[in-house]
Amino acid sequence: MFGFDFQSNAAIILMIENMEVLNSVRVEGDEDIQLELNDGTYVLAQAKAVVNASTDTSNVRAKAKKAMESLSEVARKYAVKELIYFTNSPDPLKEETSRFLFLGLPSRVPYDDLPEAAKKLIDEFLSQIDVPLNTNKLKFQVLPFETDDDEQRYKFVKQKISDFVGEMNIIYDGLRNKLHDVWLLMLDNNGTKTKRDITLKKKDIIWPIIVYVTGHGILDRNAKYCTDLDEGEFYEIERKYGKLIQDRSELFDIVTRIVTDYTEKHLAGRDAIERFVNEYWKDYIEVLGITTLEETIRDNLAKIILYTILRKRFEIDRIKKSVKL
Amino acid sequence: MNINYVTIRQGILEKSFTFSKGNNLIHSEKNSVGKTTLMRVILYSLGYTVPSTKMFPLEKCEIESEVVSDEGRIIKLVRSDASYIVCFEGDEVQTYFLPQQQAKLQLKFFKTDNIDIIDNLLGVFYLDQEKGWTLLNRGVVIGSIHFNVEDFIQGLSGRDCSELKKEKVKLETELEKYEQISNVTKYKESLQRIGGSILNENPDDELDSQIEMKQIELNLAQNELRRIDYSLKSNKQVKSFVDSMKLTVEMPDGKLLRVTSENIVGLNDSIDYLIAKRKIQALECNKLMNSILQLREQKKQNSGVLLSVDSIADAFDEMIQKFPYGYLKVESIKESLKRQLKEVKKQIASRTKDNNSVLNSLYINVIRYARELGVDEGVNTNYLFTSNLRVLSGALLHKTVFAFRLAYIIEVEKILGVKLPIMLDSPSGKEIDPTNVQKMIDILKKDFDEHQIIIASIFEYDLPSTYRIEMQRSLLE
Numbered sequence: 001m002f003g004f005d006f007q008s009n010a011a012i013i014l015m016i017e018n019m020e021v022l023n024s025v026r027v028e029g030d031e032d033i034q035l036e037l038n039d040g041t042y043v044l045a046q047a048k049a050v051v052n053a054s055t056d057t058s059n060v061r062a063k064a065k066k067a068m069e070s071l072s073e074v075a076r077k078y079a080v081k082e083l084i085y086f087t088n089s090p091d092p093l094k095e096e097t098s099r100f101l102f103l104g105l106p107s108r109v110p111y112d113d114l115p116e117a118a119k120k121l122i123d124e125f126l127s128q129i130d131v132p133l134n135t136n137k138l139k140f141q142v143l144p145f146e147t148d149d150d151e152q153r154y155k156f157v158k159q160k161i162s163d164f165v166g167e168m169n170i171i172y173d174g175l176r177n178k179l180h181d182v183w184l185l186m187l188d189n190n191g192t193k194t195k196r197d198i199t200l201k202k203k204d205i206i207w208p209i210i211v212y213v214t215g216h217g218i219l220d221r222n223a224k225y226c227t228d229l230d231e232g233e234f235y236e237i238e239r240k241y242g243k244l245i246q247d248r249s250e251l252f253d254i255v256t257r258i259v260t261d262y263t264e265k266h267l268a269g270r271d272a273i274e275r276f277v278n279e280y281w282k283d284y285i286e287v288l289g290i291t292t293l294e295e296t297i298r299d300n301l302a303k304i305i306l307y308t309i310l311r312k313r314f315e316i317d318r319i320k321k322s323v324k325l
Numbered sequence: 326m327n328i329n330y331v332t333i334r335q336g337i338l339e340k341s342f343t344f345s346k347g348n349n350l351i352h353s354e355k356n357s358v359g360k361t362t363l364m365r366v367i368l369y370s371l372g373y374t375v376p377s378t379k380m381f382p383l384e385k386c387e388i389e390s391e392v393v394s395d396e397g398r399i400i401k402l403v404r405s406d407a408s409y410i411v412c413f414e415g416d417e418v419q420t421y422f423l424p425q426q427q428a429k430l431q432l433k434f435f436k437t438d439n440i441d442i443i444d445n446l447l448g449v450f451y452l453d454q455e456k457g458w459t460l461l462n463r464g465v466v467i468g469s470i471h472f473n474v475e476d477f478i479q480g481l482s483g484r485d486c487s488e489l490k491k492e493k494v495k496l497e498t499e500l501e502k503y504e505q506i507s508n509v510t511k512y513k514e515s516l517q518r519i520g521g522s523i524l525n526e527n528p529d530d531e532l533d534s535q536i537e538m539k540q541i542e543l544n545l546a547q548n549e550l551r552r553i554d555y556s557l558k559s560n561k562q563v564k565s566f567v568d569s570m571k572l573t574v575e576m577p578d579g580k581l582l583r584v585t586s587e588n589i590v591g592l593n594d595s596i597d598y599l600i601a602k603r604k605i606q607a608l609e610c611n612k613l614m615n616s617i618l619q620l621r622e623q624k625k626q627n628s629g630v631l632l633s634v635d636s637i638a639d640a641f642d643e644m645i646q647k648f649p650y651g652y653l654k655v656e657s658i659k660e661s662l663k664r665q666l667k668e669v670k671k672q673i674a675s676r677t678k679d680n681n682s683v684l685n686s687l688y689i690n691v692i693r694y695a696r697e698l699g700v701d702e703g704v705n706t707n708y709l710f711t712s713n714l715r716v717l718s719g720a721l722l723h724k725t726v727f728a729f730r731l732a733y734i735i736e737v738e739k740i741l742g743v744k745l746p747i748m749l750d751s752p753s754g755k756e757i758d759p760t761n762v763q764k765m766i767d768i769l770k771k772d773f774d775e776h777q778i779i780i781a782s783i784f785e786y787d788l789p790s791t792y793r794i795e796m797q798r799s800l801l802e
Contacts, residue, residue, distance in 0.1 A: 182608060186604070203597055203601075204601070204604075207597055207598060207601030208604070210598065210601070211598065211601050211605055212605075243552060246552070247552065247556060250556045250560075251560065252560045252563050252592055252595040252596075256589075256590070259590075259591060260590075316594055316598070
């Protein structure tokens with residue numbers, strides 16, 4: 001179980017590192033971790049974890065040797081961009097001269113950057129393999145991953161996720177935990193599929209971010225400024241009509257009408273959405289199907305829904321663009 | 326009726342004891358040589374369930390006896406096992422299982438099968454060395470055989486109170502139950518006074534609470550899933566509609582462009598969005614379902630775990646606290662039952678006592694003999710039913726008991742026409758002086774000379790023509 005957990009977390013690291021060029025990811029395929037890139041090449045990784053990695057180096061060389069064998073085997077079948085030996089051991093080769101390269105934070109060391117003694121060790125492993133891998137493509141990646149305390153164990157992976165969403169200018173408390181949870185579940189689920197060609201597509205990985213960031217109670221909160229409700233009244237309507245707001249902002253036949261109208265207005269500036277909402281909300285009461293509601297609620301709800309639809313559209317475009325989806 | 330003889334067979338040993346129709350004295354110089362045992366052997370031979378004495382196991386012997394009824398019928402009884410007796414009368418041989426058919430057997434010599442009488446007869450004619458001389462009107466005769474004056478009088482006077490007695494037993498049982506329940510409610514209130522965080526500490530309650538919360542969350546999550554499915558279905562319908570329409574648009578440059586779901590802005594996004602949202606929601610539902618399963622599993626494991634003493638006590642306290650009725654409610658039910666029981670007892674007493682010639686007759690004879698023995702002060706008809714034995718002690722009780730028994734014997738003869746044998750074990754007792762003993766013997770001589778009398782004692786008594794059975798060192802010697 002520890003091994004699988006490490007493998008999935010290692011996959012998350014590699015996914016994030018290759019997101020711009022990522023096509024799909026698969027765990028427990030022909031290799032522990034398989035990333036297919038847009039150009040048809042692959043990043044293939046062997047994930048080997050030791051439970052008490054910081055103190056137990058008894059089997060690290062055997063594991064490293066096995067990893068070389070496995071990577072060499074799979075490299076024959078694929079157009080490889082990178083072959084990665086991914087481990088949590090801070091001394092993955094149990095070798096003095098290279099140890100310092102892996103200590104501390106997550107590290108990523110290509111074969112070529114290893115000291116001679118370490119290279120020699122690898123060469124020795126590879127010399128025993130019929131068709132050894134190309135060391136030009138070989139990398140050693142270490143992720144500190146230890147203890148039963150989840151906060152400690154996943155510390156670096158979650159930091160990686162935080163950095164990743166930060167780069168998309170997403171500010172959302174708790175998003176990294178949610179993404180970590182959902183990505184692990186998706187990867188674990190993917191790992192159980194026996195058909196090797198069932199992979200997680202890039203959009204499968206990115207869309208959860210969009211869903212969280214545009215979810216109920218997140219995006220529509222800012223709609224308050226389009227309404228003439230005080231905070232308490234606004235939250236009351238938002239809470240009471242939450243399902244309606246979500247519903248209307250998810251149905252394509254409503255969304256497309258509003259988005260198209262907005263686009264055609266060619267409004268510019270940071271407050272373009274707010275101006276559109278304030279000016280044209282009356283035109284959509286019937287479209288939104290809220291004519292029977294009490295006037296104040298109806299009018300403010302129309303503004304909230306319009307705002308949500310437009311902001312959502314904006315966020316979707318923005319996030320997709322940033323990860324080149 | 327009288328007993329002719331009793332023969333005891335134990336292994337290869339055998340001994341017979343014959344008795345006269347009149348007065349008999351089972352005598353020994355010393356105690357503990359078998360006098361009481363012989364008395365019990367006689368009763369055993371008549372079908373009674375009597376306890377053996379230390380020295381002599383009755384059930385390992387064969388006891389044969391011969392009884393002559395007042396009409397002269399000779400009945401031979403052979404009992405070689407506690408569970409049955411064989412009865413020979415003339416050419417008739419009949420086996421009776423005991424104690425089930427005791428009444429049927431004793432009908433032969435007591436001339437009644439009325440249960441109220443049969444069950445109480447031994448307490449009339451037999452006075453046991455230990456209990457007999459303090460048994461006035463209610464109590465143990467010997468072993469598990471009891472005497473009850475109300476039942477006895479009801480039997481003799483033919484007043485059937487069986488239905489009322491059943492009701493009485495039912496109410497007494499119910500009342501006993503409620504006494505226990507009352508203790509429980511008192512304990513519950515003491516727990517509550519101590520401070521009731523016990524309920525909250527119950528792990529099962531905590532788990533139930535968590536399961537309920539999770540279930541609510543799951544229901545909400547599943548509702549959301551259904552909403553997403555509906556929206557997704559709607560959007561997919563748009564997609565397939567567009568694809569099926571095979572629309573074509575003309576571009577500004579004149580080129581024609583086929584309209585598909587791929588080139589409609591936002592359509593695939595709206596679907597991808599909902600697909601992702603659905604996946605997240607489904608994962609959430611799964612997570613909640615797993616939580617619920619785990620909690621249920623934990624609950625199951627908790628219920629299977631052998632509790633330590635402390636947790637059994639806690640579990641008990643927990644149960645008691647949940648008992649829905651309070652002390653006052655239970656007490657009011659108890660009071661109601663007590664009232665009902667009192668009423669039933671009153672009805673039984675009324676049916677027993679009102680206009681009862683048997684009662685009057687008993688009273689007259691009790692007064693007569695009590696007067697002769699000098700213990701007649703304060704005796705009235707209700708005295709027959711007295712429970713206040715504390716005022717009677719030592720010789721006073723001894724003599725009063727004797728008076729009562731004689732009155733019972735007379736009444737039995739009057740109603741059933743049976744002259745019961747009178748069996749007295751150690752009539753001198755511990756407290757009676759020779760003068761008083763002589764008074765008792767004089768009454769027997771005077772009024773009961775037609776009854777077979779069997780006395781077991783280390784003393785001598787002035788009775789005419791006493792047939793003497795001298796005991797040696799043991800019963801079979």
